[in-house]
Amino acid sequence: LQLGDDVIIPSGITISLDQNLEIASSSTLDVDGALTGGTGYALILTSGTLSGTGSIDVDSFSAAFTSGFSFTGNLTTNAFHSTNANINSAATIVVDNTLYLSGGTMTMAAGSLALSNNATIVVDGGMITLSGGTAKLTNTYHVMYKGATSTAGIELSGSGLTNITINTNSGQEVKLSNDLTINGDLTLTMGALNLNNNNLTFSANGDLAASGSGTITSSSGSDITINASGGLSGTLRFTSGGNTVNNFTLNLGSGTATVMVNGDLMISGNLNLQQGRLNIGANKLELDANATVSGGSTNSFVITGTGGTLS
16 A cells, blocks of 8 residues: 555444555555454564454465554454564454564553464564563464574463574573573574573473584573473583572472583582482583582482583
């Protein structure tokens, strides 16, 4: 839609897209009826106006606007691509598959955002904030980080959070802003997860994927607790110079379950061996001068490989 175009879909009328539709310049699309789109077709809002009280159900919605969104109906899309999207009206937005935060800030100033079951939030240069609107993150959903260094936000706060993938550019990281509990799989494909003085916990159903070359960056301000029933499938890899943990708790589902560590690890607080085995391999597990050890039994102990040390 070009400069000055004004399209109105009245109540009771359904229009189906057969191509991509971009609302640009000073054009207006008012949807009081219904707008639907076939597979692969996108509704793109840049510098125009989207208004109305009806329903929109499209394969993809591309949002690159800071104003012009006054739609108050129901917007359902398979993929939502946000670049500085400012949702400032009482719209109900449902993302069925993927929410792409591709740049800038997606601001929920009003309205509501919900993810369908097993949807994924992809953070690739963008972020999401709430300033009057709501985000319903109760269904099972996943988060993937790509691109440059970013700071985690509300995408990690939902009760439905399950799998997390760190796949940033080499040398980049994701910084936590709050404690994080892993209830599904944590996959460290590339880059680092910087605990940033927050705590990392693997729940009974949590796991670390065996694939990937990414690392965890930790300091004496962070605790790591591993309650995974079967141990961890992958190996804990720490960033060089970021391999200090305050309290490290091992409480696996059985005395034979194991957590492997690749690289030296220093504990400044407490090593709490409740159940399961901590295998340091050929590396060094170092207890700081003021560190303590609690627990420890035939059901929970440290294993070293050839060349490995407990210091």
